[in-house]
Amino acid sequence: MLSSLSIKNYALIDNLQVNFNNGLSIITGETGAGKSILLGGLSLILGKRADLSSLKDTTQKCIIEAVFDVSNYNLKTLFETEDLDYETQTIIRREILPSGKSRAFINDSPVKLSSLQALSERLIDIHSQHQTLQLTSDDFQFQVIDALADNHTLLQQYTKELKDYKKLQKELKSLLVFQAEAIKEYDYNAFLLNELIEANLIEGEQQALEEEYETLNNIEGIQEKLSESYKLLDDEQIGVLTTLTSVKNNLQNISGFSTKYEDLFNRVNSSLIDLNDVFSEIDALQEGLEADPNRLEVVDSKLKTLHNLMQKHLTTEVSELIKIKNELEDKVTTTEHLDDDINKKQAEIETQKTQLKSISKQISENRSKAIPVLKKQLELILKSLGMPNAQFKIEVALVDQFFSNGQDELTFLFSANKGGSFNALKKAASGGELSRIMLAIKSVLSKYVQLPTIMFDEIDTGVSGEISNKMGDIMLQMSKTMQVFSITHLPQIAAKGDAHFKVYKEDVNEVTQTNLVKLNHDERIVEIAQMLGGLEMSSSAIAHAKELLTNN
Structure with a gap:
């Protein structure tokens, strides 16, 4: 969980310090207020490369620091692998110096960006309407199915056996x-x-x-x-x-x-x-x-x-x-x-191959059982999100080849319209539909695995009020077991948050700055009313805003 975020001297941000809680946090603000700047700062914590253009004042260094509660993430092994001190309250810090050099720290230990990326991807997931390509990859689709199939332990065993198998093959090749x-x-x-x-x-x-x-x-x-x-x-x-x-x-x-x-x-x-x-x-x-x-x-x-x-x-x-x-x-x-040695090595490979096939078969059987469950849940959620005819065709088939996650070839097809043909997701779904599919998948996943903090960046763009209300309900339900952020322009979603933050610009000493502030109840009413009716708030907009907050 992201507990706090501190940003100094980054883009239009002079000095920002904000604390977060669990549950659903809403972030709103006018177009151009600086929500993308906030995401840009977070992306540096995730290991994105930085340059001097990130500095607000090029004579001072930029510091971005985030505190994460990692007590529920089972990350001790990762910390050991990266040779880091494990702390339940883990601090990640990025510094960009006026010279252009960048430094990264985890719990005050200097680290390479690769180590930062390895950890941060387990802590926070930023998802926007333009970042749906992940949906179309086999690796991600397998991860979803395996989560429902409870294949984690089997996949760990398979990975170890596959490593040994490849080692034996390498030894045989050397012998030959x-x-x-x-x-x-x-x-x-x-x-x-x-x-x-x-x-x-x-x-x-x-x-x-x-x-x-x-x-x-x-x-x-x-x-x-x-x-x-x-x-x-x-x-x-x-x-x-x-x-x-x-x-x-x-x-x-x-x-x-x-x-x-x-x-x-x-x-x-x-x-x-x-x-x-x-x-x-x-x-x-x-x-x-x-x-x-x-x-x-x-x-x-x-x-x-x-x-x-x-x-x-x-x-x-x-x-x-x-x-x-x-x-x-x-x-x-x-x-x-040598013939004896080669024959012996070939026999070892065959034994290892048999073991791998046995594990692969079990993984595949678990996947086959989980697919109908996944299909049913996804189609049910998408129906509530305005896609009543959405259908998935998901199949796995064992082949005589060892992949990194088993021996299955995956068919993951989608049809958005009644009577329509099934195609790969990237061909069958529009950008808005892919966003809703991703929301549905993340919602299903949150029931089976501990997901990292997720930040939905305006994935509700272009949807109607009723559908946005359903999307908000899904995010709210997800936030019961994980931390969820939603950057939104829709009042129906904004009203569902446990906490509401506003991004805004102001001029200080003739210099434009971006700030982020947590709204109290009255301020939320005003903000949601403005989202409903614009800056000229009517009494009906205020009443509607109060109603939305009361009903959520």
Whole structure:
């Protein structure tokens, strides 16, 4: 509910502050008095873009502030989504600076216009005779039917399941694209992998193979040097082992005389032990050395294979080749198992599709049950509004396609005249008829859902006194469960309001200003009398005005 509205420095408004109550509020005023300015200010609260032309005084900023009671609107989730502090008395403020910049605030938190629009569209609905295109849209027509069908919970569930369904479809598409690319590379990757597998790669083997190759390739020279070394160590006359043994024996004989001699003995003895080990190893190496041209060829071939693979894969280590082999194995294995992954994903999609169809069917069945109720109520209301032959033809049919709100295709046709053909609303109804249809729909909706504050802007233009009286009754009935504003030129409607506001112009210091004032009972009599008979009020006009107010 709109509790209060404050407008400063906007168009012809210098400073306006007004409070509103629930129920039906009437706004009247002469043509050109500034009712459109009031609506323009409200539209800024709804998130409309602003410019410098909105400023009355271009040296001062324009401030428009509205306070809404949102306690009955179930908006906590929206506040959380928009990261806003939830207050039952929510304040929306727009500021237009002299620089042309515009700022928006919700409960003193700065917000983008998108956030402002998301909230304000749940708070207030401004409807004029020129804004009936909404009636002709499938989305709006479905919203009306779903309200009567009580499909809110089902549609929430459907939206979640549809999101999951589209996610699965996206994942399947990615898998298929990946498979198409992987198949192109599969043969080449498999060939590269096979080369690396056949190479029988062992980490660290390159150095061992190179050493073995050098040994086998130089075996005669190695044998010759080992043999010479063996003889130098083992010669009975001048062999190193024989000589060192003699030195050891000599030092052992004098080691008891001094620790110095004992240390020398120990060092020589240690060297002799090491040299004996060397001698034994040389002997063993000689025994194990044997020319093996076949092995040399095998080692050479393996080294050439490693060298070629390293060149191909731009590496310098066998460990890097092993890493590449593992990566290729993953790619090849993944490609080989993609069919299984795709089949699994397709099965998940089919399961999700079945679930969606089940919910869609339930939504459609509820709609089919609600349509006769909606049709009957609309035609009854329109009959009272001077359209006795108005008829609707509304049908839903399940199709094999998932829309944002189910699987139904909607036929929403209208005929205004008896025996006339049914056509789409925009073709079958005039502007005035569309306004009455919208009023009828909003009236029906108000019985089933909590509607935002609604402001009817002269939708009664061009209707007769009796029909306007019925329109006023409908607005009054709607105002029992919601806040309703009606900007009107008709006294029959003006008299039905719980509160009556007048928009007027006045000149202050030779500057024209627009103001809005709440009328008391006597002032309402005068205003309605002037609406009935003009500025020259007759006694009969005053009497008629009193009668209208008394009967309402």
